[in-house]
Amino acid sequence: MPAGVVVAGGRSTRFGEGDKAVADLAGVPMIRRVADRLAPVVDVLVVNCRADQRASVAAALKGYDRPVRFAIDPDPDEGPMAGIRTGLREVEATDAAYAFVAACDLPFLDADLVAHLFERAASHDAAVPRPTEWFETTHAVYRAKTMADACDDALASGETKIIEPLFELDYVVVEGEELDAFDEASFENVNTRAEFEAAAERLRE
Ligand SMILES: Nc1nc2c(ncn2[C@@H]2O[C@H](COP(=O)(O)OP(=O)(O)OP(=O)(O)O)[C@@H](O)[C@H]2O)c(=O)[nH]1
Numbered sequence: 001m002p003a004g005v006v007v008a009g010g011r012s013t014r015f016g017e018g019d020k021a022v023a024d025l026a027g028v029p030m031i032r033r034v035a036d037r038l039a040p041v042v043d044v045l046v047v048n049c050r051a052d053q054r055a056s057v058a059a060a061l062k063g064y065d066r067p068v069r070f071a072i073d074p075d076p077d078e079g080p081m082a083g084i085r086t087g088l089r090e091v092e093a094t095d096a097a098y099a100f101v102a103a104c105d106l107p108f109l110d111a112d113l114v115a116h117l118f119e120r121a122a123s124h125d126a127a128v129p130r131p132t133e134w135f136e137t138t139h140a141v142y143r144a145k146t147m148a149d150a151c152d153d154a155l156a157s158g159e160t161k162i163i164e165p166l167f168e169l170d171y172v173v174v175e176g177e178e179l180d181a182f183d184e185a186s187f188e189n190v191n192t193r194a195e196f197e198a199a200a201e202r203l204r205e
């Protein structure tokens, strides 16, 4: 019974005016596109955001196929790692031991890849893809409690890089040819207006 977590508590500063999470991307709010991509492979969706985003995010997810639970940042603007921690704590309140954690700006997510990451994480603490030199930590599967605890430890020691808690875990790296079967666009995140417009063009095709 895996869960999905969408982390959406950022300020979208590169995007400019408005919250990119709920921005209309070719007719569908971006976070709804992420959620819809995840629906076939998760039983429950946890959305992490700030209290002031809750109403607009809930509207964007109205009628969603899976139960939606909100995990509101106790303190806003503590960074993505705090968002992951808060989202995973909410997962602990469900039946799910593992969760796929996604940023809110991944409109091309490949559900087959997400399913593969769940398989690879089994009996480990995490499965993190590395399509380039970078680990995609906001496109990865974690054992919820273990990663939330590791994030708490990292935050308590003043660490903000999302990669740090990972190194405390028994994690599997998914890279190289293992990624060939999947859509590399799954990792494409949307930050600027220009990237947003380009993504909208492709989604309209
Ligand atoms: N809860 C929480 N989530 C965050 C925070 N900062 C970023 N995020 C989320 O982390 C993911 C990746 O962050 P970015 O792509 O940098 O998004 P962003 O910070 O809103 O945008 P920029 O201001 O342009 O960096 C997004 O889904 C954000 O919503 C934060 O302080 N708290």
Ligand SMILES: [Mg+2]
Residues within 6 Å of the ligand: 010
């Ligand atoms: Mg940011």
